Amino acid sequence: MVKVKICGLRRLEDIYYANQLQPDFIGFVFSESKRRVDLKEALEFIKRLREGIKKVGVFVNEPVEKVMEIAEKLKLDVLQFHGDETQEYIDNFKNFIVWKAIRIRSKVDLKKTEEFKVDAFLFDSFSEKGYGGTGEAFDWNILKAYKREIPVVLSGGLKEENVEEAIKLVRPYAVDVSSGVEVGGYKDFNKMKSFIEKVRGVV
Numbered sequence: 001m002v003k004v005k006i007c008g009l010r011r012l013e014d015i016y017y018a019n020q021l022q023p024d025f026i027g028f029v030f031s032e033s034k035r036r037v038d039l040k041e042a043l044e045f046i047k048r049l050r051e052g053i054k055k056v057g058v059f060v061n062e063p064v065e066k067v068m069e070i071a072e073k074l075k076l077d078v079l080q081f082h083g084d085e086t087q088e089y090i091d092n093f094k095n096f097i098v099w100k101a102i103r104i105r106s107k108v109d110l111k112k113t114e115e116f117k118v119d120a121f122l123f124d125s126f127s128e129k130g131y132g133g134t135g136e137a138f139d140w141n142i143l144k145a146y147k148r149e150i151p152v153v154l155s156g157g158l159k160e161e162n163v164e165e166a167i168k169l170v171r172p173y174a175v176d177v178s179s180g181v182e183v184g185g186y187k188d189f190n191k192m193k194s195f196i197e198k199v200r201g202v203v
Helices: 012-021 039-047 064-074 087-093 107-115 140-145 163-170 189-201
Strands: 003-007 025-029 054-059 078-081 097-104 120-125 152-154 174-177
Touching: 003 054, 003 189, 012 039, 012 189, 025 174, 039 064, 054 064, 064 087, 078 087, 087 097, 097 107, 107 140, 120 174, 140 152, 140 163, 152 163, 163 174, 163 189
Parallel strands: 003 025, 003 174, 025 054, 054 078, 078 097, 097 120, 120 152, 152 174
Antiparallel strands: none
8 A cells, every 4th residue: 555644744733633644654844944843843743643653854955963863852764855965965874764855857857866775765846946845746657767676755746636646657655745735834634634545545
């Protein structure tokens, strides 16, 4: 079954929603974003998080020491690097599961996967506006050219209306959603519920 990651949780309500709906992963954003949380906030959220839901920290070009401090204090399960990090940088985190985000415009961008040894690649939409969280989808057909030796996490513009199609086309290890389960910029229980049900209903 395809796993679900709900990213960008930033309120206690979001944690309560996750506890009820039980996605496989939740993501805390520690980079510049309207969904950014700090270490203190994330610690309070995690205290209330149901056991069994894995915690992902999302980072963009942060100093190694800062990532390590956050990862160790929060006991993160996965580190997701969304910036211009190199393999040399990633090698500092061998004790963690690492996902590297690759922003996709064309098949050429898939070549970047050859530069990394990580636990999964997260394929997201390319945008001039920033490193992620744009809510825009890319052409999933591009991934047909990807010879997958490493699991794929599909991100970018996913929502309850298109996630079934995306899964059937890409067959990812996991799907990652943030703005697609929001109303007015905040997580919405019903949208989260519908999204998770759609994902878990795909055979």
